[in-house]
Amino acid sequence: MNSVLRRLAIAAACAIGAGTVAALAAGGGDLVVFDWSGYEDPLLHPAYTAEQGAEPTFAFFGDEEEAFQKMRAGFKADIAHPCSQSVVKWREAGMLQPLDTSRIAGWKDLNPGIMAMKDLATTADGKAWFMPFDWxxxxxxxxxxxxxxxxxxxxxxxxxxxxxxxxxxxxxxxxxxxxxxxxxxxxxxxxxxxxxxxxxxxxxxxxxxxxxxxxxxxxxxxxxxxxxxxxxxxxxxxxxxxxxxxxxxxxxxxxxxxxxxxWVCGYVLMKDAPGDLDQAYDFLNAVNAPAVSDYLVKTFGYGHGNAAAMAAIDPKILAERGFDDLDKSLDxxxxxxxxxxxxxxxxxxxxxxxxxxx
Incomplete structure (x- = not known):
């Protein structure tokens, strides 16, 4: 399917049925990202646009159950942005494919506490399913x-x-x-x-x-x-x-x-992703880039999955956002x-x- 027809099909799929799934954001590249509203911000994935010469196509959901049901009904996306509490359900429903971590720069820099969360990012067989992005x-x-x-x-x-x-x-x-x-x-x-x-x-x-x-x-x-x-x-x-x-x-x-x-949210690769896998991994690399940490923390007030990049941010900014002493609130x-x-x-x-x- 050519990119124009594909975008029309996506828009039609988003419009079918009840719920708050919105149609497409600005952009219209071949990669389809199913996301929360606001995450289409180009400064959250600048390297992708520089590499591909176009923004991804974004479709939006209001909550993860809505996204789950929409995809079960046939909506197709390449990448989606669920949060930790939904990943196991999506994986057990057969909707995800494992990530090739060798293709994701900075995989070793992802927050170790998040990565150790039971049944979340990596399963006992060593397969990786979830790349934490924001928390x-x-x-x-x-x-x-x-x-x-x-x-x-x-x-x-x-x-x-x-x-x-x-x-x-x-x-x-x-x-x-x-x-x-x-x-x-x-x-x-x-x-x-x-x-x-x-x-x-x-x-x-x-x-x-x-x-x-x-x-x-x-x-x-x-x-x-x-x-x-x-x-x-x-x-x-x-x-x-x-x-x-x-x-x-x-x-x-x-x-x-x-x-x-x-909460912890991140990106997953859909099992029946219709697009180009190279573009999907370009996007995953772009959102995990160290330069995104500073923007995510300062503009959104969220932590970035890339712990090494978070550690390089001005401690004063981290303190203002509540990320300076996480241990004190664990209990x-x-x-x-x-x-x-x-x-x-x-x-x-x-x-x-x-x-x-x-």
Missing amino acids: GNTALLYRTDNVTPDQAQSLRIFADPKFKGRVTIGDNVDDAYALASLVIGLKDWNKMTDAQFKDASAFLRDVHKNIRFYWTDDTDINQAFSGNEVDLAWGWNETFVTLKGQGVPIAMNRDTKEGLST KTLFQQPVAPELKQRMIAEFEKIKAGY
Whole structure:
């Protein structure tokens, strides 16, 4: 299929069915990257454009379950950008092909803690499936002109009736149950009992009573904060960094008494990738390049998978972004590690009921 017909086919596939999968971003090269909105930024893969003379074609999803179902229904991409908790599910569904690590420059420089996460990047047979790219926190964000620091010391503030209609959390089952797990005192969601699942879901139902809307991307949440539509959000580093830079009165409390959540996302190679493998590896090399670390940390507020490149960043910048002493928060962090498939499906089904008001 020539590139024009292929792009038309992708656009048609993105438009079919419900959900928030968006059509194509600027670019239109032969490589198709299925990604979160915002990651089409050319400065996250400058070496790819220089090598290929064109941007990749980007298609977007709102959450990983939506992406999973869309690809199961026949949507084709070369590369996708899931997070750690979904990789095992995608791999076991036969959707991925292993990475040839000899073709990825800087593979040895990837964050060793992430690479050691059970069942994530490398399986017992030595095959590699996932290249970590970005990692960060989901934590309490609040407007400092409407919420005091004393009020923002507990994640239970999300269910406080005083903030009815002034709360937003992501339309994202993983972040939602990370929040609820922390509130009930659970740091490892794979150890969740039936009783704890009920308690976590009950908290999310209480939060739902205060919800103004469930945000799906950074644009939603950034506009709501800057427009003074919400006081509280369960959100990511990028919102804090962006809005702080714009002068919006916002704070991010990574030290609430219940803690925070840490997520890791990265790139995978799809099993039925229709494009050129050389282009796919050019893209993987481009996003793992050391020069990308500085931009990702400063502009998005996220950590880069390339640990060696992260270590070369100005320590002052790392401190401002919360990356200077990660050990101090380990005991208060829920890592969004791979979730047992049965529990994940249960979370998905229950979160849909909660959002519908049941």
